[in-house]
Amino acid sequence: MAVRVAYFDFTCCEGCQIEMTNFGDAAFLELLNHVEVVEFREAMSEKTTEPIDIAFIEGSFSRESDRKRLEEIRERASIVIAYGACAATGGINALKNHQGDYKKAVYGKDSEMPHLDSMCARGVDAAIKVDYKIHGCPMDKNEFVRVVSHLLHGKEPVIPDYPVCVECKQNETVCRYQLGDHCLGQVARAGCGAPCPADGIPCEACRGFVSNPNEEALEKVLIENGGLSAERAKYKSRMFAANHRSDAVKE
Amino acid sequence: MACGTCNCNSPEIENLFMPKEALITETKWMTKDTKHFVLKWADGSKVSHQPGQIVEASLFGFGEIPLGFATSPTQENSFELVIRQVGRVSTALCKLEAGDTMLIRAPLGKGFPLDELRGEKVMIIAGGLGIVPTRSLINYITDRRDEFKSFTLFYGARNPSELLFKEDLVKWRSSKDVHYFETVDGCCEEDNWKGNTGVITTLFKQAEVTPDTKVIICGPPIMYRFVMMELYKCNVPHENVYVDLERRMKCGVGKCGHCQINDKYVCIDGPVFKYSELDSKEEAL
Amino acid sequence: MSVKFIKETDFNDFVGKMMEARTVVGPVAKKTKFVFGELESVDQLRLDYDVTILPPKKLFFPPRQDLLKFHGQKGTSCICPQPKVLFGVHYYDIKAIDQTDFLFNENNADQNYLANREATTIIGTTIQNVSPRAFFGSVGKNVNPKGHDGFLTRINGGWVFETLTSKGRDLLDFGKFIDADDAQKAEAAKVNTEEKTKSPEKIKAEGDVVAQKVRKSFSEDELWEEFAKDCFSCGSCNIVCPTCYCFDVQDNWNVDQHSGARTRSWDGCLKADFAECSLGQGACENFRETKGSRFRHRIMRKAVYSNEKLGGPACVGCGRCSLSCTADIADPVNVINRIVEG
Ligand code: SF4
Ligand code: SF4
Numbered sequence: 001m002a003v004r005v006a007y008f009d010f011t012c013c014e015g016c017q018i019e020m021t022n023f024g025d026a027a028f029l030e031l032l033n034h035v036e037v038v039e040f041r042e043a044m045s046e047k048t049t050e051p052i053d054i055a056f057i058e059g060s061f062s063r064e065s066d067r068k069r070l071e072e073i074r075e076r077a078s079i080v081i082a083y084g085a086c087a088a089t090g091g092i093n094a095l096k097n098h099q100g101d102y103k104k105a106v107y108g109k110d111s112e113m114p115h116l117d118s119m120c121a122r123g124v125d126a127a128i129k130v131d132y133k134i135h136g137c138p139m140d141k142n143e144f145v146r147v148v149s150h151l152l153h154g155k156e157p158v159i160p161d162y163p164v165c166v167e168c169k170q171n172e173t174v175c176r177y178q179l180g181d182h183c184l185g186q187v188a189r190a191g192c193g194a195p196c197p198a199d200g201i202p203c204e205a206c207r208g209f210v211s212n213p214n215e216e217a218l219e220k221v222l223i224e225n226g227g228l229s230a231e232r233a234k235y236k237s238r239m240f241a242a243n244h245r246s247d248a249v250k251e
Numbered sequence: 252m253a254c255g256t257c258n259c260n261s262p263e264i265e266n267l268f269m270p271k272e273a274l275i276t277e278t279k280w281m282t283k284d285t286k287h288f289v290l291k292w293a294d295g296s297k298v299s300h301q302p303g304q305i306v307e308a309s310l311f312g313f314g315e316i317p318l319g320f321a322t323s324p325t326q327e328n329s330f331e332l333v334i335r336q337v338g339r340v341s342t343a344l345c346k347l348e349a350g351d352t353m354l355i356r357a358p359l360g361k362g363f364p365l366d367e368l369r370g371e372k373v374m375i376i377a378g379g380l381g382i383v384p385t386r387s388l389i390n391y392i393t394d395r396r397d398e399f400k401s402f403t404l405f406y407g408a409r410n411p412s413e414l415l416f417k418e419d420l421v422k423w424r425s426s427k428d429v430h431y432f433e434t435v436d437g438c439c440e441e442d443n444w445k446g447n448t449g450v451i452t453t454l455f456k457q458a459e460v461t462p463d464t465k466v467i468i469c470g471p472p473i474m475y476r477f478v479m480m481e482l483y484k485c486n487v488p489h490e491n492v493y494v495d496l497e498r499r500m501k502c503g504v505g506k507c508g509h510c511q512i513n514d515k516y517v518c519i520d521g522p523v524f525k526y527s528e529l530d531s532k533e534e535a536l
Numbered sequence: 537m538s539v540k541f542i543k544e545t546d547f548n549d550f551v552g553k554m555m556e557a558r559t560v561v562g563p564v565a566k567k568t569k570f571v572f573g574e575l576e577s578v579d580q581l582r583l584d585y586d587v588t589i590l591p592p593k594k595l596f597f598p599p600r601q602d603l604l605k606f607h608g609q610k611g612t613s614c615i616c617p618q619p620k621v622l623f624g625v626h627y628y629d630i631k632a633i634d635q636t637d638f639l640f641n642e643n644n645a646d647q648n649y650l651a652n653r654e655a656t657t658i659i660g661t662t663i664q665n666v667s668p669r670a671f672f673g674s675v676g677k678n679v680n681p682k683g684h685d686g687f688l689t690r691i692n693g694g695w696v697f698e699t700l701t702s703k704g705r706d707l708l709d710f711g712k713f714i715d716a717d718d719a720q721k722a723e724a725a726k727v728n729t730e731e732k733t734k735s736p737e738k739i740k741a742e743g744d745v746v747a748q749k750v751r752k753s754f755s756e757d758e759l760w761e762e763f764a765k766d767c768f769s770c771g772s773c774n775i776v777c778p779t780c781y782c783f784d785v786q787d788n789w790n791v792d793q794h795s796g797a798r799t800r801s802w803d804g805c806l807k808a809d810f811a812e813c814s815l816g817q818g819a820c821e822n823f824r825e826t827k828g829s830r831f832r833h834r835i836m837r838k839a840v841y842s843n844e845k846l847g848g849p850a851c852v853g854c855g856r857c858s859l860s861c862t863a864d865i866a867d868p869v870n871v872i873n874r875i876v877e878g
């Protein structure tokens with residue numbers, strides 16, 4: 001019997017979902033032979049309340065009112081996977097956790113409207129138990145296929161927990177630091193295959209940090225080798241890893 | 252065989268990583284998460300390992316794990332493995348049943364130094380899953396008991412329901428071939444346990460251990476330190492102590508580096524080491 | 537076997553002819569650095585390189601290599617060597633290849649490496665430019681490279697080509713080689729002796745003294761933690777090292793969910809979970825839990841542990857680890873000198 005999967009989205013740009021409908025290639029279509037998609041907001045309209053084998057959740061948990069919906073999903077699903085940076089770590093949404101005035105900056109005079117009320121942006125694991133995370137902004141389709149493939153066989157997926165440097169070196173990419181630039185690869189979780197440094201762009205740690213990031217050394221290296229000012233070096237990794245940093249806002 | 256995916260004509264080159272098929276003839280859950288397998292080589296070959304040697308057991312798609320042979324080569328036509336469901340590979344392997352095939356690379360590593368043990372007083376101290384690989388030696392000794400001066404066995408498990416090889420235990424308890432002592436860390440009323448409770452070192456009070464005894468230890472890392480303290484009190488020198496460290500392997504053939512403890516490779520220099528030859532106990536235990 | 541000479545003006549023609557007949561891998565530029573890559577045109581070849589990002593081990597032991605392919609539970613081997621000429625290897629890298637040749641062969645011969653190695657013709661070359669962190673002149677001085685098939689030395693007006701095996705001699709067919717005269721041979725010998733003095737960094741003690749003192753420092757935990765304070769556990773120092781060869785093995789299915797491959801990929805002992813294993817019931821044990829203990833293991837492996845079987849330190853002094861460490865703590869010269877000087 002095909003494995004029943006469903007997709008749900010919370011606070012995010014829905015880019016990961018689009019990314020998925022964009023797959024359109026043989027790999028993804030072949031995967032569809034093994035799964036039955038019962039709910040997918042971007043691509044189909046029917047919705048179910050039936051049990052689900054795997055629930056994929058996209059987007060961060062940033063409004064208390066979402067908690068109930070998340071709990072319902074958890075109830076129905078045997079496996080919950082947070083996919084994409086927002087769901088996995090709060091992602092870029094968590095930038096606002098450190099800014100008091102973001103509403104005014106973003107919405108101007110409408111900023112006091114009640115539906116714009118939100119709390120800190122966090123990964124969905126702040127509300128419910130998450131079994132696995134597929135990191136990245138957007139998530140990596142190869143990793144997605146691999147994780148699903150492992151789950152189809154009842155095998156716990158292998159999620160890398162080492163820095164992006166490993167992949168850069170294996171690709172023989174010239175290190176950003178050797179080109180007078182900076183990078184966050186030393187603390188960023190690998191698994192993406194390090195495409196950004198290969199294209200000449202520093203890693204922004206869109207997959208969040210590894211489990212044991214050396215934040216202190218990062219700050220030092222960003223200043224001494226990366227040429228960043230002390231101020232920039234200190235906050236540089238907030239873009240995607242706000243909730244992984246030791247100064248993450250908890251509530 | 253050519254790889255089949257390109258046009259290479261390479262003649263048959265032996266691949267170190269190619270497993271052999273073994274047929275599972277019997278299985279039994281020994282505890283709620285630990286399963287016992289009886290296997291024989293699918294090509295009909297006889298068993299050829301030494302007690303204490305290891306296997307890499309696998310299923311394609313899931314990967315490989317190192318395990319110790321649970322049987323002595325004195326049992327020629329089949330061998331046994333015990334697998335506890337702890338990770339990806341072991342969970343998949345535990346789903347196999349009689350009639351299924353398991354993939355195996357074996358025998359790997361160096362086993363117990365039988366030559367150094369023959370004619371001596373031998374003592375085995377096994378904690379938890381440590382009873383599995385040491386059983387290959389226990390069976391060997393009991394099958395050839397007259398080659399050894401005396402044989403003492405300590406076995407400790409967390410609680411009575413986690414004791415493995417229950418049929419063997421019954422035999423050992425009444426056997427004249429082995430001085431058998433057992434203990435459990437703790438138990439509850441339903442266990443109806445009449446034996447010793449307490450950690451394995453409490454058994455030292457019951458047995459006499461002389462300095463000339465050859466001692467083999469296998470168990471969880473934490474156990475070694477406490478057992479070594481007891482052996483020190485009994486004046487057993489480090490040269491007489493052997494440890495079985497099999498839990499840290501990946502490739503099993505001395506290449507991948509994962510099992511390296513200082514300058515030793517557990518998979519080819521061990522898994523059995525003379526305690527006196529491990530220079531840094533810090534990395535080893 | 538024989539010592540030949542080829543004029544500078546005939547050299548490109550030689551390389552071109554060789555490329556027509558063989559797959560040639562040599563040093564080529566990548567941005568401001570160099571890598572070993574398959575030559576597509578003669579002018580890509582940069583024999584004036586200082587050091588490549590990855591060592592040539594990648595040709596025999598690729599970063600990702602399928603060991604077995606499988607269909608269901610039936611496996612097939614995929615050892616499939618492709619003949620190549622590895623052209624323009626510095627002597628420290630040849631010494632490193634000698635080590636991996638030995639290590640993949642000892643105890644259990646691993647044909648996944650050895651078959652690729654066997655199919656490769658290795659031609660060494662003089663170091664024309666020196667990497668800023670190299671110290672090849674001060675390590676393993678008594679160990680000479682031996683696994684290559686020929687060696688090219690640049691002298692005035694051309695190249696002296698010493699062939700060492702029949703594989704090396706076969707390349708003579710591609711160029712206008714003549715016998716080298718005594719003056720040319722002497723000049724080549726001088727160039728190759730002098731190049732060993734050109735490395736900018738220096739380990740300040742002989743290998744056996746280093747081995748002894750570094751081993752003794754094993755229990756100085758504080759020192760090792762201090763060395764490793766800024767370590768990211770990124771494993772770059774392992775991955776770029778020509779004498780590191782640890783790997784991980786993972787199985788993956790293809791999209792058909794039936795076939796797949798058992799693949800090995802480079803691993804590194806500096807990575808946080810390298811020595812971790814699960815003990816069951818959720819517990820796991822990491823035998824090198826701290827950054828310091830992992831950092832120490834690499835230095836021990838390079839300077840102490842394998843000296844006996846390799847005849848000298850495992851480190852060949854290429855300086856790649858020093859260049860690749862963004863925290864700039866990996867340099868064996870700094871670590872070893874600090875220990876030997878007390
Ligand atoms: S390259 Fe430097 S930071 Fe990275 S693991 Fe090695 S020593 Fe640590
Ligand atoms: S330890 Fe560093 S200098 Fe030595 S061989 Fe390895 S990469 Fe080169």
Ligand code: FES
Pocket residue numbers: 499500501502503504505506507508509510511516517518519
């Ligand atoms: S398990 Fe790979 S080297 Fe020992």
